[in-house]
Amino acid sequence: MGNRVYIFDTTLRDGEQSPGISLNKKEKLKIAHQLAKLGVDIIEAGFPIASPGDFESVKAIAQQIDGPVICGLARIGFKDIDRAWEAVKYSKRPRIHTFVATSDIHMKYKLRKTPEEVLEMVARGVERAKQYTADVEFSAEDASRSDLSFLCRVFETAIEAGATTINIPDTVGYSTPEEFGRFIAAIKNGVKNIDQAIISVHCHNDLGLAVANSLAAVRNGANQVECTLNGLGERAGNAALEEIVMALYTRRDDYGYETNINFQEIYRSSRLVSNSTGMPVQPNKAVVGKNAFAHESGIHQDGVIKERTTYEIMNPQMVGINQSNLVFGKHSGRHGFKERLKELGYELNEADLDKAFARFKELADRKKTITDRDLEVLAEDQIRNIPEKWQLDYLYICSGTGVTPTATVRISSEGETKEEASCGDGPINAAFNALEKVTEIKATLIHYALNAVTEGKDAIGEVTAKIEFNEKVFTGRGISTDVLEASARAYLNAINKVIYENNGQNGNGAYIGK
Numbered sequence: 001m002g003n004r005v006y007i008f009d010t011t012l013r014d015g016e017q018s019p020g021i022s023l024n025k026k027e028k029l030k031i032a033h034q035l036a037k038l039g040v041d042i043i044e045a046g047f048p049i050a051s052p053g054d055f056e057s058v059k060a061i062a063q064q065i066d067g068p069v070i071c072g073l074a075r076i077g078f079k080d081i082d083r084a085w086e087a088v089k090y091s092k093r094p095r096i097h098t099f100v101a102t103s104d105i106h107m108k109y110k111l112r113k114t115p116e117e118v119l120e121m122v123a124r125g126v127e128r129a130k131q132y133t134a135d136v137e138f139s140a141e142d143a144s145r146s147d148l149s150f151l152c153r154v155f156e157t158a159i160e161a162g163a164t165t166i167n168i169p170d171t172v173g174y175s176t177p178e179e180f181g182r183f184i185a186a187i188k189n190g191v192k193n194i195d196q197a198i199i200s201v202h203c204h205n206d207l208g209l210a211v212a213n214s215l216a217a218v219r220n221g222a223n224q225v226e227c228t229l230n231g232l233g234e235r236a237g238n239a240a241l242e243e244i245v246m247a248l249y250t251r252r253d254d255y256g257y258e259t260n261i262n263f264q265e266i267y268r269s270s271r272l273v274s275n276s277t278g279m280p281v282q283p284n285k286a287v288v289g290k291n292a293f294a295h296e297s298g299i300h301q302d303g304v305i306k307e308r309t310t311y312e313i314m315n316p317q318m319v320g321i322n323q324s325n326l327v328f329g330k331h332s333g334r335h336g337f338k339e340r341l342k343e344l345g346y347e348l349n350e351a352d353l354d355k356a357f358a359r360f361k362e363l364a365d366r367k368k369t370i371t372d373r374d375l376e377v378l379a380e381d382q383i384r385n386i387p388e389k390w391q392l393d394y395l396y397i398c399s400g401t402g403v404t405p406t407a408t409v410r411i412s413s414e415g416e417t418k419e420e421a422s423c424g425d426g427p428i429n430a431a432f433n434a435l436e437k438v439t440e441i442k443a444t445l446i447h448y449a450l451n452a453v454t455e456g457k458d459a460i461g462e463v464t465a466k467i468e469f470n471e472k473v474f475t476g477r478g479i480s481t482d483v484l485e486a487s488a489r490a491y492l493n494a495i496n497k498v499i500y501e502n503n504g505q506n507g508n509g510a511y512i513g514k
Contacts, residue, residue, distance in 0.1 A: 005248060005257045006224040008200060009035050009241060010044040011273060012061075013073055015232035020447060020466060021277045022473040024501055026386050028057045031276060032065045038269045039262040040241075042069040044097060044226075048087035049080045055087050062091035069135065071095040076125035085132040096129040099139035099167075102146040102154050115150055122154055123161045130162030137200065139167035144175045144183065152190040159191070165198040165224060166191075170213055173206025173236065181216035188221040200224035203239045205231060210239035215247060218257060229273040230281055230288065242266050242287040242319070250313055267320035268345055275380055278464040278475035280451060287319060320345065322372050332364070337375075344372060346379035356382040366481045367458045377453050377460050381479050388496040389413055390439060395488050399427040407431040409488065411438055431488045432465075441495050443467035443474075450483055463490040469498045 012028055012035075015021070023031070028045070035043050045061040046054045062070045070091035072084035076098050088094040100111070100121055107113050113121070122138065129136045138158040140151055155166045168187060170180060184201065188194055201217040201224070203210040214225050231240035245261045252258065270288040274281050283290040293316040322344060334357050341348065341356075348356060356378050363378070364370060394410035407430035408421040420438035424430030428448075436442050447466035452459040461483040465476045474497040478489025 003257050004223070005218055005259050006041040006198065006200075007039075007241065007245065007259050007261060008042040008044065008071075008202075008224050008226040009038075009040040009228065010202075010226055010238065011035070011228040011232060011241075012057075013044040013046050014202075014226075014234065014238055015228040015273070015277075016046075017234045018232050018237065018277070018279065020473060021232070021279065022475065023057075023276060024386065024497065025053070025057045025060055026500075027276045029060055029064060030383065031272060032061045034265070034269050034272050036065050036067045037262065038265040039260045040068055041224075041260060042071050042095065044071045044073060045088070047073045049074065049083040055083065058084075058087035059090060062088045062094065066092065069093040069095045071097050071137070074098045074129070076100040076121045078125070078128050081125060081128050081132075085129075089132070093135070094133050095135040095137060096133055097137040097139065097167075098125050098129050099141050100125070101141040102151055103142035104147065105145065106142050119154060119157050122157050126158050126161035126163050134164070136163050137165040137167055138163040139169055139200075139202070141169060142171045143168045144170040144180065145172070148183070148186055148190065152187060155187065155191045155197075156193055159193045159197050163197055165200050166194075167200040167202055167224075167226065168217070168222075169202040169226075170204055170210075171202075173204035173210065175203070175213050176207075176209060177212040177216040180213040181220040184217045184222055185220040198223045200226060202226035204233065205236040205238060208236070210237070211243045211247065214239045214244055215255070218248070218255065229269055230279065230285070232273070232277065232279060240286070242270060246287050246314060246319065263318050264320045264345070271376070271380055272383075275477055276475075278447070278449075278466055278477065280449065280464070287314070292316075293321065322376075332360075332370075340372070340375060341379055344376055344379070346376070346383070348379065348382060352382045363460070363481065371454065373454045374460060377462070377479055381477070386497055386500045388493070389499045390492060390496060392485075392489055392492050393417070394419075395431065395485055397427045397431060397484055399430070405430040407434045407488075409434045409438055411435075411492070427484055428487045431484065432491050435488065435491050435495060439492075439495050441469065441498055443469040443495070443498065445491075446473065448487075450486070453479070461486045463487045465490040465494050467491070467494045467498070472501070474498050474501070 016023055045058040048055040048058045058072050070088050072088040074080035074084035084096050126138055140154055199222045201222045203213040225244050227239040227241040227244050229241050231237040245259050248255050248257050267288055337357050359378050390411040390413050393412050396408040399405040404423050405427045406423050410419040418438050420434050422433035422437050424433045446468050449464045451462050453462045454460045458481050460479050463478045463486040467474050474494045476490040476494025478486040480486040
């Protein structure tokens with residue numbers, strides 16, 4: 001293993017457990033392809049027994065993604081393990097990741113098992129997984145609050161049963177760096193057969209220490225770090241992949257470890273996950289935030305102009321943030337558009353390229369100059385889309401002081417055109433009501449957000465709309481220099497996802513979205 005740290009990405013499993021996130025199979029596949037380009041070592045694709053949809057997503061990822069190990073999560077019971085194998089067995093490099101809680105509080109109140117019963121569960125569960133694949137990972141849930149001597153026995157049992165990776169989670173984000181580092185060292189020294197397995201850690205961010213704890217673990221013997229893009233995850237999230245990787249690289253003089261990550265794909269990966277989940281990246285987020293490489297102070301600006309390293313410890317281009325101001329306009333051609341997208345790292349198929357170029361021409365009529373950031377937004381908007389039943393052809397809104405807001409929308413699908421009008425409490429509400437009326441899908445709006453993703457008065461506005469339909473959340477996204485249009489596009493995108501997810505059928509068999 002030497003000085004290599006393996007990056008285990010759990011964005012599609014733990015990351016999707018963030019409140020308000022629900023990804024369909026196509027979105028998960030798109031993220032998985034990007035994770036492979038990013039160079040992660042292991043993709044935890046999901047929890048196969050959790051739902052039929054999760055099973056199908058993990059199976060599809062196992063079938064289609066080459067390069068990384070494809071991992072499925074399973075509780076220690078045989079039913080979970082068997083189901084995980086059914087999903088990941090199609091991968092060239094399958095892994096079963098099984099777990100059980102080991103802290104006194106979890107064993108007493110959740111499992112209602114004695115320590116000896118848990119040890120027996122570990123032995124039998126890992127042996128079961130080993131019957132299917134040589135690559136078995138075992139996790140001790142709530143390890144950081146477990147009795148150390150018992151935990152060492154648990155890990156010895158798991159390794160004897162065939163586990164090739166043992167994972168030490170700080171499940172509730174309780175540890176501090178110094179404490180967690182000592183904890184990892186104690187396990188490394190206290191488990192007699194530890195040399196037969198990779199030591200992994202999975203840290204949560206409840207106290208804002210997930211990255212610091214993970215790095216402390218690496219310093220004390222961990223060979224694998226479990227993390228997510230943008231730090232997504234339950235509650236306060238997980239250790240952020242981009243922060244772990246760049247910390248190890250930037251301070252390689254101190255840590256002496258390397259990863260297999262393709263740094264150029266970090267920013268693009270972050271953007272894809274943010275767009276797909278509807279979870280915006282905070283501006284001051286390390287590495288990938290909007291302000292990560294921005295300098296407002298005159299002293300800082302002067303220093304960076306004279307020598308970048310005065311105030312930048314990382315090169316933004318290294319992580320894929322292109323700072324070119326190359327200008328495109330309405331006279332730019334399709335070939336130049338295509339080539340510039342390639343230079344920015346986006347290779348679209350001909351159909352998607354045609355759609356993106358058409359949107360580019362529309363945008364060029366509205367904006368005087370179009371920069372690389374505008375092009376990135378157009379490309380990302382295209383590649384993340386699911387097949388859409390309805391297209392927005394027309395939007396007219398009448399609103400003002402003392403006027404009841406009214407919206408008229410026209411949508412089309414394969415030659416069919418429909419038009420409806422509706423009123424609302426405001427222009428956006430009126431547009432949403434009209435879209436519900438014309439698509440015949442009544443949903444509940446649970447989240448709405450508007451952000452300017454480029455600069456200037458004619459900036460592209462990005463709207464995220466989350467709706468709830470049949471107790472499931474769907475995230476829509478729309479872009480335009482007109483925020484009302486962006487809002488309508490986002491809401492229609494969410495409705496199209498409802499239609500896509502239900503395959504044109506609702507629970508009673510009646511066609512929806514007609």
